[in-house]
Amino acid sequence: MQLVTQYCRVTRTLLSLITLATVAACGGADAPTATDTGTVSANCPGINLAPRPAQLTLSQQTPLALKVLGNGCDTARYQAEIAVRGTIAYTSTWAGAYRQPNVPGNKVNVWDVSGNTPVLLDSVIVAGAITTGDVEVSDDGQLLVVATEYYTGSIAVYSLADPRHPRLISRYSSDQTAPGVHTAKLGRVNGKLYAFLSVDPTGDSNPARLVIVDLSIPESPVPVFTKITGTPYVHDTYQRDGLLFVALWNAGVDIWDIGGGVTGASPDHPVVLGNVKTLNGAAHNIWWYHDAGGSKRFAFVGEEEPGTVPSSSRGDIHVIDVSDLSAPKEVAFYSVPGAGTHNFSVDEVNGVLYAAYYNAGIRALDIRGDLGTCPRSQQDFNAAANLYRCDLRLMGRELATGLTDVNKPVYVWGVKYLNGSLYASDMMNGIWKLGVAK
């Protein structure tokens, strides 16, 4: 037994050394940094970040219009996140406070969005949930996954064989999902579908954590990895190309290799590549942007500062340059006075980021080109961090605002861009469909 233990220790030590060496080679101090012309770091062939995008000269005019086409109401509950596939949208619901007596946020609405005005087709009730804060459709359109909070946290997995009428096929919860799953993001790694669960903290002995669940057999979700992380929260993740971006609140954003070919890691053995602490902390959500030219240099991080539902919010969009995955850095930001951002959706073909902005509706930003290079007149200097950042507003990248002219208060939780239309889940008023016109 002693020999076996020693063997395991030696093996673990060797594996750790190999991993450390690999990570160091992927952009550490001695590693060649990707340049503006070089697309692939020689030591990290698994991740091709493509050339640095060119600097753009932009007009100061607003070149986009977000026109409201229609609104589908649900006044019994506050809406939460939105997912859209084809002509069907799904909105989850929130009940930090009940909107109607004894009506929790345990419902996922199914909307037909083929016309201008979303029409409620069906809904599902997720038993035991107070809030269904996140909803997502798998990339193949086969599954709908809903995160539930308080108590006990879980994910509910639905078949979308008939996308108009989701059918519950499994429910996963464990002591690791208590007291609530704040978000559940889906992603495919080397052909396998996984859910990435950001779990709320509770008490002193249950800090926030990230749980990765194998959904390759959706009837039988299998947890493959758990890590206590987040200061004090982990609120969201973004998975692409085998990299997992993890929003760790005041600990910033981690980039994990979970199968991107960088370190040989996998979802059950992730390796942390790098971290960036965005200014002000409160890192809440992420979008790693792959532009039409193939560049993958920038990721967007939403900051969620304290606000009051449904009247106020605060928090900027932070742009991080991930050219060096081991040392990402913040290079730009976007701020709306009197409001804070929440979830994003990106039209990558046209280079437009749509951001839910709670009480300020929606903002559309031009994210084409190099976001980290701008003249001094478009920069902001943060003395505490000794950091110059480009101000996307001063760079003329604000394209449009949405839902600011609907003559009633809005509080927009999430947005989804699809095929020329933008869909927004508004906590107060249900689902909106907007047309995007140049």
Place this chain on the structure above:
Amino acid sequence: MAQAIPVVTRADPTATRSALTEGYVSQPMIMAHGSWNWLQAIGTLDLEGLTLRRGELNTGGYGEGYVDRRHPHSYVHQAMLGAAKNVGGFSTSAFVGRGFAPFGSDDPMVRPFEKFPVNHHLSQILERVVAIAAVRRGPWIGELATFNGDEPLGPGSWPRFSRFGDSWSARLTVLPMDGLELSGSVASVKSPEVASGHGLDQQKSSVVARFNRQTSDTWRYAFAEWAHTNESNRGVRANSLSSLLGEAGLCRSGMIGALRLERSDRGEEDQLQDPFRTPRPSSDLSSLGVSRWTILSATLSAPVARAGFVTGRPFVEVERLAVAPGNPPGVFNANVRYGADRMWMLSAGVRLHVGGSMNDRMGRYGVAVPASGMANMTGLANNSGMSDMAMDHASTSDRCSL
């Protein structure tokens, strides 16, 4: 001294949108004072963790993961060790341990009402690992303390000792005449509701006036306080909560009557399946708004009855509550939560004591305890132990003790 209050409360309506009637043993506590040479000790064991796990119906009340129920306090409510000494014409004391930071007013447990006011978490900072220095000269008392910001997570939870020193408070008290004290205090409390840190910080202020005078069989008491708490994240204000509260009490022929009028803000939090619970910590730092509570309370206690070494004082208490959206109102809706915006609470019980009454100035230590008479106003009257640290209005008679 030991205390327990068997009590039955009817709350109509409460967070279930219906009336509830429940009975408990509330405030079961054992208090001990001791001194040895220059060393002084105060201990309070609070057994509410055994008797009030579900919380006590207390419409409007909140804190430590409970709402509309009062949370059980920590088993170690106070465990303070200290010393007092005259230094160059000043009376000084220093105390360390787990207890009250010098801020705001006395623990509601030592005031005339069984039900706690809504403003408990605006007006007291308690159950912290605290080090307090106090100095007194003439009618002036100054206190300065440092402590851990995190509030308890449950009756048996330990404070985060690593956070000791991240918060502070200071209180200045003046005793202008016999029985009257005026105080003002400020505090900076780091992340009280997220024990690991990184939650909202609190900047607190309080002004208190207290009058307490008694004879052998009478007692007159008046109390007024204003308390304010700003909650902020990295210096940017997120929430602002205020409270105004007045109490008056009178004892004649052993009967005690008291009135309380309170107007306090309550920050609204996520609700859980159990409508009397909120998540600790919450899933983010946002607020659901503020509710504003206006509460008139009245209590009447019969004279003390004695059976052997146990004394009992039966009482009835009634609260009339009104709640309205505060500023900002957020998504608070009284009619959705309670089915009404006017409520009642009715309680009947008996305060049981063994070995004396619950008359400590819980919330003050050493030379910061103003005595009821003028004897101590010139400083620490003597160093004979705890005699002048505690016994307030009951020191001459039990007839008007709570």
